[in-house]
Amino acid sequence: MKNTLRLLTLFLGFFILGCEYKTPVLEYFPTMYDSPAREAQEADSFSGNNSSSRIPPYGAIPVGYYPYPYLEKKTPDDLDGPKKGLENPLEGKVSLGDLMVGEKRYQTYCTPCHGVQGFGNGNVVGPYPRAQTKIPAVVSPKIRNWTDGQLYHIITMGRGTMWSYAYQIEPEDRWKLIAYIRKLQEYQLKNNPKLLEGLAGN
Numbered sequence: 001m002k003n004t005l006r007l008l009t010l011f012l013g014f015f016i017l018g019c020e021y022k023t024p025v026l027e028y029f030p031t032m033y034d035s036p037a038r039e040a041q042e043a044d045s046f047s048g049n050n051s052s053s054r055i056p057p058y059g060a061i062p063v064g065y066y067p068y069p070y071l072e073k074k075t076p077d078d079l080d081g082p083k084k085g086l087e088n089p090l091e092g093k094v095s096l097g098d099l100m101v102g103e104k105r106y107q108t109y110c111t112p113c114h115g116v117q118g119f120g121n122g123n124v125v126g127p128y129p130r131a132q133t134k135i136p137a138v139v140s141p142k143i144r145n146w147t148d149g150q151l152y153h154i155i156t157m158g159r160g161t162m163w164s165y166a167y168q169i170e171p172e173d174r175w176k177l178i179a180y181i182r183k184l185q186e187y188q189l190k191n192n193p194k195l196l197e198g199l200a201g202n
Contacts, residue, residue: 038052039052040052040053041053066171068156068157068166069086070085070086070153070157071157073153073157074157075159076146076149076150076151076153076154076159077150079149079150079153081149083147083148083149084146084147084149084150085147085148085149085150085152085153086148086149086152086153087148087149088148088149088152088175088178089175090175090176090179091148094176094179098175098176098179099176099179099180099183101173101176101177102173102176102177102178102179102180102181103180105169105173105174105176105177105180106177106180106181106184109165109168109169110122110138110177111123112124113125113135113162114135114136114137114138115135115137117139117184117188118137118138118139118181118184118185118188119137119139119195120134120135120136120137120138120140121135122135133160133161137196138181138184138185139184139185139188139189139196140196141196143185144185144189148175148178148182151178151181152174152175152178155169155174155177155178156174
């Protein structure tokens with residue numbers, strides 16, 4: 001008798017495990033498992049502004065984001081401190097990999113105006129209407145004497161006809177770009193010193 005009950009229990013167990021449910025399993029508090037998703041710009045009566053897009057609290061910043069502290073400074077000459085802006089975290093420890101990243105960013109975003117060698121003669125420079133203003137040479141004595149913080153400020157905020165590249169170039173890559181510009185300046189100063197004397201750096 002006991003063996004029969006054991007076999008029957010075992011059979012029922014395999015039978016239940018092998019069943020396929022044709023109806024959904026009963027769930028308690030289903031909204032805790034599957035919360036209603038909202039589409040972008042969808043109206044949501046639960047929200048105070050009747051929108052599914054939530055407004056972050058005042059002063060909230062994304063994780064890993066550090067606000068630029070000189071947003072109100074219009075020119076690099078207005079920057080404070082001995083470094084004239086932020087301090088370069090790569091100073092004294094620039095690697096070949098950093099220079100390669102900086103070169104890539106320069107070739108992508110800078111050469112159209114400033115030129116491959118930094119003389120301000122990129123492919124957009126030419127007779128009217130291609131470029132109506134003088135493009136500064138990044139290897140000029142004026143820009144060579146700027147601090148890394150001032151160059152970072154121009155890349156971040158823009159200057160004159162140059163727009164901001166804050167959205168195109170990540171903060172850490174801006175320092176690598178500056179490191180490459182310094183190498184470019186060093187090269188031109190060593191190999192073409194006479195050409196640099198008459199260059200303009202607006």
